[in-house]
Amino acid sequence: MRILTKLGGALLLLSATVPIYADDCGVAGTIVGNVEKRVGDQVKKEKVDLKARFFNDGSIAVRAGLAVNPDGGAGSYTVGDHGFTYIANGLSILRNGKADGCDLKCSKEFAKAEVKGFQAGTAEFCVYAMEAEPLKAGRDLISCGPGRIIVGNGKGRLKLGGMLETVTGQQVQSYVSTTSRKHLVNGTEQHLDSESLPIAVTPRVDLLGKVVWVGGAGLTSTFALIGDKGPAFGEGSIALHQLLRTGAIAEQKTGPIAKKDRCGPGELSLRPPFQSRPDLVDDRCQPGYTAKSQSDIRAYTGIVNKLDFVILGQANFPTIGRVIQEEVSVTSIKDKADKSGYTKDKIDKMLACLGN
Incomplete structure (x- = not known):
């Protein structure tokens, strides 16, 4: 004005x-x-x-x-994708160096990377709703945008939170949600x-x-x-x-x-x-x-x-x-x-x- x-x-x-x-x-x-x-x-x-x-x-x-x-929330994201929201809502898959929305194929790729401990050779993901950490002490995490970190392919992994009790008395491992x-x-x-x-x-x-x-x-x-x-x-x-x-x-x-x-x-x-x-x-x-x-x-x-x-x-x-x-x-x-x-x-x- x-x-x-x-x-x-x-x-x-x-x-x-x-x-x-x-x-x-x-x-x-x-x-x-x-x-x-x-x-x-x-x-x-x-x-x-x-x-x-x-x-x-x-x-x-x-x-x-x-x-x-x-x-x-502590129960927002979990190992095995059993949280109050889907893992796909907290990250994108990186294809040819560019972040792409997490579709069904992305979710399957993430499950494979999770089982393999996000080691080298797994798919890469740009994470924005969970904390990440290096696979080995002393290594730097790699940014994929403001407040976003790469996990997978040996470049980082999701940070584990506490163990949660399920409605049937079992245990599930959480990820730290941000x-x-x-x-x-x-x-x-x-x-x-x-x-x-x-x-x-x-x-x-x-x-x-x-x-x-x-x-x-x-x-x-x-x-x-x-x-x-x-x-x-x-x-x-x-x-x-x-x-x-x-x-x-x-x-x-x-x-x-x-x-x-x-x-x-x-x-x-x-x-x-x-x-x-x-x-x-x-x-x-x-x-x-x-x-x-x-x-x-x-x-x-x-x-x-x-x-x-x-x-x-x-x-x-x-x-x-x-x-x-x-x-x-x-x-x-x-x-x-x-x-x-x-x-x-x-x-x-x-x-x-x-x-x-």
Whole structure:
């Protein structure tokens, strides 16, 4: 925006770095979001521009659905691909030196590389949602882009996390899942845990560390931290989905569920955003049914109805580099909003600017 002003009798043309706001409803704008479309048996995401209102305190009001982003959780990715999300969602395969999306062939190549310990001769992958480490001490990891590391072909491997107990009392090995922001827990840097913290995803780096109010669609409203970067707005952690649906966060154990253990209490008691994903697509549990394949537990049940979001411009967590300089909790997120003066009335007034 350009502004004409008068100085010493002369008119000067100034360049403004922020919009000029004519009223309490700020200015109209857009933020990149997703829309899900079914293509055959698959649901694919397409980027769209979501209508938003931008306010003079830096706040943004927008409406969007909410997909699930399990990144940062202990059960997000596991050895054998039994985590709350598929390994394919955390990496790309490198073909002829270029990163390509991870399709079925890529997933099979990754499984082979995993079994062979990512040694020389295996396929190479560009990883962006898990931690990597060298195969041997003293070797440097190789970057394949900002925040992305090559694993496979002897150039690196995925870093192992802890052992997890499955719903049937077995054990599965996890990989360390990452988020764009970390926080300090007893002085130690840790990724933001999708399973215990309400975290929202942003396509804009400048919004990381801000608090966002989320509500509407007949669900329980809650505050969340914008703590991870993704291609579009409208994704949230497992804990955020649970708080919106039930007002509480509940622990969920991972799969796999062996064929002989299918359709037991651990599978039948699953609640959104969790769902059973059998190896055979049509192998769903029902009364009197005997399952034909094993199943995994995925956090894939998003909220299709449009939710209201208000990103609170002045409610921020102090950050140095990529690390929030305190421990983040459900309580501390709400405290940031309260101490910054974002009352329910103030949030409702900003939401009213979105119209119907």
